[in-house]
Amino acid sequence: MPIRLYLDNSQSPFREIENGERFELDTSALTDGPHRLRIETVEDGHITGNREISFTVRNGPGIAVAGIRPGDELRGAVNVLVNASEAGIDGRFDAHAMETHRGIPFWVGGFAALVILACAAYIATDPFRHRAYDTQASEVAALLGDKSAQNAAPSLPLDAQSAELPLTHPQHLVLADGDFLEIIPVQNLPADPVRGGEIFAAKCSGCHGAKAQGTVQEQVTLADQGIYPRLAGQSRTYLYRQLVSFADGWRDNAQMLPMAKSLSNQDRLDIAAHIESLSPAYPPPGPATPEQLTRGKDIAELGLIEDGVARCSGCHGADGRGGGSNFPALAGQWPQYLESQIHNWQMGSRRNSWRGLMRPVAHSLSDSDIAAVAAYYAHLRPDSDRAGLD
Ligand code: HEC
Ligand code: HEC
Structure with missing residues (x-):
């Protein structure tokens, strides 16, 4: 068909x-x-x-018209817009949309809002603590710089590759949360070391020794520890800060609490100035194996990178003499006292360190490493001609 x-x-x-x-x-x-x-x-x-x-x-372009609609009644001049490319055949034509292109879809707005929120949250909370780290690192560097310029700014991660560069190499700080005692700047306040010496002789020398060299009793007990630290060799800023710490509850110690509370601020300043002026001999360093001393030196000068322990020397000075007036000397201190303090941070009975700097250090050290680093510092003599106990 x-x-x-x-x-x-x-x-x-x-x-x-x-x-x-x-x-x-x-x-x-x-x-x-x-x-x-x-x-x-x-x-x-x-x-x-x-x-x-x-x-x-319709092989030619689609033609859309705005301004005249079929069946309109027109009068006078009429503003007509013709679009011969974009609008589809018979498609509805919206002159407004044509002029502004198409509207931004809702999800784009939502997504942009999410991104802005995430950025704001990042800036506000600093979740990875980059800003806190930078701030803290530069603050620590500034504090260290207040006395000794040879302490490198501890601001960059210690690279395991360059472990041979022990002393001047930057270190990686670990940040801690929680309360801490702010820096108390007292260097420039007037102090009377002679008056301080008198109070020291009357109130303090019984436990800390006439020259503030400290002592450790044969029988060390938990209740009455019998560990009396060497105070000589510390800056007045550090010493004053410790008296405030005992009195205001940043350091728990039954013997020092009433001692510190009994002193006026001026007493504390005067005593601290007196102790700062002393340079007695160092106590005996105590027994230690060569392995302990080597291990202690490594921890002191390199830190334990994998455990997040910053090297001690970055803050406490290359020779353990102290870094600036807020970072105490460790060299020549009684090893039992050094150990006891790291344990105090672990147990939370010492909480004063500025920005909590000592907390992560203490928590990441094993008992044997604590003993090793304490033995190392006890053996260090920043000033060899003062060796031997008075
Ligand atoms: C009854 C003994 C005793 C007397 C008296 C005493 N202290 Fe102490 N002092 C200690 C003990 C114990 C410690 C260690 C505390 C600890 O383990 O936290 C200590 C620690 C300190 C520290 C901290 C040292 C450091 O390196 O952080 C300072 C500073 C101090 N005493 C100053 C004084 C002053 C000043 C006096 C006199 C007003 C005084 N002490 C009197 C027992 C005593
Ligand atoms: C990031 C800086 C920093 C590092 C790293 C650091 N410390 Fe400290 N350390 C401090 C500060 C600050 C104090 C003083 C805290 C206070 O009393 O306010 C302190 C105090 C101490 C004390 C108490 C001293 C005394 O006389 O009571 C000991 C002990 C100590 N540190 C040991 C160490 C050891 C060991 C290391 C290395 C394993 C180490 N620290 C690493 C900052 C640091």
């Missing part, structure tokens, strides 16, 4: 096909606009069926 195909009003078919045959209708030869496809079936010379399909050709 042949099928004839006509376009629009044409009297002659543009194509004749067999039933079920596919054909290609090439619209590029047609003008844009409405057209008709007429289909006739022919049997024995008669038209037996027909069908018409209307369609629209």
Whole structure:
């Protein structure tokens, strides 16, 4: 059964096909606009069926118009906008959207808000503590710089590769949370060391020794420890700070609490100035194995990087003499006292260290490492001609 195909009003078919045959209708030869496809079936010379399909050709750009709508009644000059490229055929055309491009989708706004919130939260809370670290590192450096310039600023991570550079190498600080006692600057306050010496002789020398060299009793007990630290060799700022620490509850010690409380601020200043002026001989360093001393030296000068222990020398000075007026000397101290203090930080009975600097150090050291580093510092003599006990 042949099928004839006509376009629009044409009297002659543009194509004749067999039933079920596919054909290609090439619209590029047609003008844009409405057209008709007429289909006739022919049997024995008669038209037996027909069908018409209307369609629209749009090979050119879509044309959208704003300002006139079909059926509008117009008067005077009318502002009309024609868009011949973007709007789809018969698509609704929104002149406002066309001028501003398309609106920003809601999720973009939501996402941007999330990003801004995350940034704000980061800035506010500093979760990885980068800013806190930088601030603290430069503050520690500034504090250390107040007396000895040879202490390198402890601001950069200690690189395990460069472990041969022990003393001047920067170190990595570990940050601690929690309360601490702020720096108390007293260096420039007037103090009378002579008066301080008198109070010291009357109140303190019984336990700390006439020259503040300290002592450790044969029988060291927990209740009455019998460990009396050497005070000589410490700065007045550090000594004054310790008296405040005992009196105000930053350091728990049953013997020092009433002592410190009984002193006025001026007494504390005067005594601290007196002790600062002393330079007695060092106490005996106590027994230690060569392995302990080597291990102690490594910890002191390199730290334990993998355990997050910053090297002691970064804060306490290259020779254990103390770093600046706020970082105490460790060299020549009684080893039992050095050990006891690190244990005090572990137990929480000493909480005064500025910014909690000693807390992570103490918590990351094992008992044997504490003993090793204490033995090392007890053996160090920053001033060799003062060796031997008075
Ligand atoms: C009854 C004994 C006793 C008397 C008296 C005493 N102290 Fe102490 N002092 C100690 C003990 C014990 C410690 C160690 C505390 C600890 O383990 O935290 C200590 C620690 C200190 C420290 C801290 C040292 C450091 O390196 O951090 C200072 C400073 C101090 N005493 C000053 C004084 C002054 C000043 C006097 C006199 C007003 C005095 N002490 C009187 C027993 C005494
Ligand atoms: C980031 C700086 C820093 C590092 C690193 C550091 N310390 Fe300290 N340390 C301090 C400060 C600050 C104090 C004084 C705290 C106070 O009394 O306010 C202190 C005090 C001490 C004391 C008490 C001294 C006394 O006379 O009572 C001992 C003991 C001590 N440190 C041992 C060590 C050892 C051992 C290491 C290395 C394993 C070490 N510290 C590493 C900052 C540091």
